[in-house]
Amino acid sequence: MSKGVLAITEQLDGVFRKVTYEALSEGRRIADQLGCDLTAVVLGSNVEIIAAELGKYGADRIIAADNPILDEYLTDTYTNVISDIIASENPAVIILGASMQGKDLSARLAARLNVSLAMDCVVIRIEDEKLIATRPIYGGKILADIAMDTKPVILAVRPNSMGITETDCAGDIEKYDANIGQTNLKFIEKTLDTTKIELTEADMVVSGGRGMGGADFSVLEELAEMFGGAVGASRSAVDEGWRPHADQVGQTGKVVSPNLYIACGISGAIQHLAGMSSSKIIVAVNKDPEAPIFLKADYGIVGDLFEIVPLITEEIRKIK
Template sequence: MSVLVITEQRDGAFRKVSYEALSEGKRVADALGVSLTAVVLGDGVEGIAAEAGKYGAEKILVADAPELREYTVDACTNVLAAIIEKEGPAAIIMGASVQGKELAARLAARLNAGLAMDCIDLRVDGGDLIATRPIYGGKVLAEVALSGAPQIAAIRPNAMTVTETAAAGVIETADVAVGETRIRFIEKTVDTGKADLTEADVIVSGGRGMGGEDFSALEEMAGLLDGAVGASRSAVDEGWRPHADQVGQTGKVVSPSLYIACGISGAIQHLAGMSSSRVIVAVNKDADAPIFAKADYGVVGDLFELVPAITEEVRKIKG
């Protein structure tokens, strides 16, 4: 019996949420008194597999095949379902990334297993996995008890602490049974110059108050803070930013250490996507904007004057 962590890699490198899932998996495995097993899928990924051992994986199953070079949900579901049925884990933990959410739902349906999505905390009570997850746009935190086996939890990126815990990390080759697939990979387009919003530690977002597509002031601030630029739905609907930058209920859910909202009123749909940020700073000329009720720090004023001034102070501090 073990806790199984499904890692996620992109172009031969683990995504940050994989380290978070492994760290949380180790804590859950210790609470259950079982071992931790990691699964790595892809093509030519055996070279990075050993890295999972740094975060507590005693066994690392590598499913390496050309058919897994590019992610397709049906191929990955087929391979993982076979591995899970063979391993018989007590619990399965993975990241609630865009890819992870799709895969977790498929696996839960295939295995007839309980699933808690977008978890921000996990604990064990009487052998059952208890997951804490936001509901109603983040207004309520629900504790969900998962029973049966396996129990599947998909954790929100940036919500869990990464902890290195060296373990044996014994690598084994997993059987790859891709089986019948109906999805065919055609092509992918990657913007290599942009940080992934869901993994960014700092996010500077702009809303309708930006007044246009010139987000250069926010991009400069984000660059100095090693962060990413986000946007509200209003800004995306206006065509000022691509949908990939949208934060909110119909965009991406983020949990950075610092979230700076510039010209964003704070509609509930936007708050649902960033309310779990550790520190929220709001810059808005409307003193009555709802965002100030959620912000840890608020500045009332013209963002086109304030943002450059704040950026300059950051530049001075960083030398």
């Protein structure tokens, strides 16, 4: 019999990703509904020390595969080790964050185990003992409810969609002696900008569009910094070469759902709206009172963003 919920955590250089806490919290909720344990899996080098904190987010047990070879994520080594753990744990549900690593890993795992995978789920519920996952399709234009029948199932949760709940659980750590298996991949190097907050995980996002008129996004960067948020861009701003591709918000870029989204000089094409409509509060600043973005915004200001945005930054500075 399959039983239990297995949460696959993700850490980068000894720090867990925010979506890991979201996946654990959701995993705890599912485990409570199914009346079973939540087990967290941690892979990496020197991870035993950080693993201890996972009990705080609901893990009854923590399996720590501590191995220098697992220091950097590689699709095949991680898939090998995690499928071994799944084979011995035999969980009913596997949950993880749909980060870029989580997407790659969950897809390879689903194929290896031949089980259903709900990518980027935003809501998970149990109905008549069946798991139903809600996930956006067509870039968020439609929400699909998916029924999943395989044992186990894999749920990859979209960052910023599920709340983090702190529940004190035992969090007993068990060392796991991992068999790395065959690998064809080799890690060469990694470049990280640690000063930047990841768009998909940010609580506040300010984005610029064609109305920025050029590559100078400093007014938006100052506002984002004041909030501890991230700067995004519309497709046209990226196509103009003003911002890197990684900053693009929209159907062919990133989907974001922060508490506060401020769209500056963005008209509001359907593809952009798809990427940010799940934000809690949307503010639009645009010169053109007819811009479609105003139809989706909670608050709109018609005016010159280069005048309005610095004033917002100044007001926030006063509050803080």
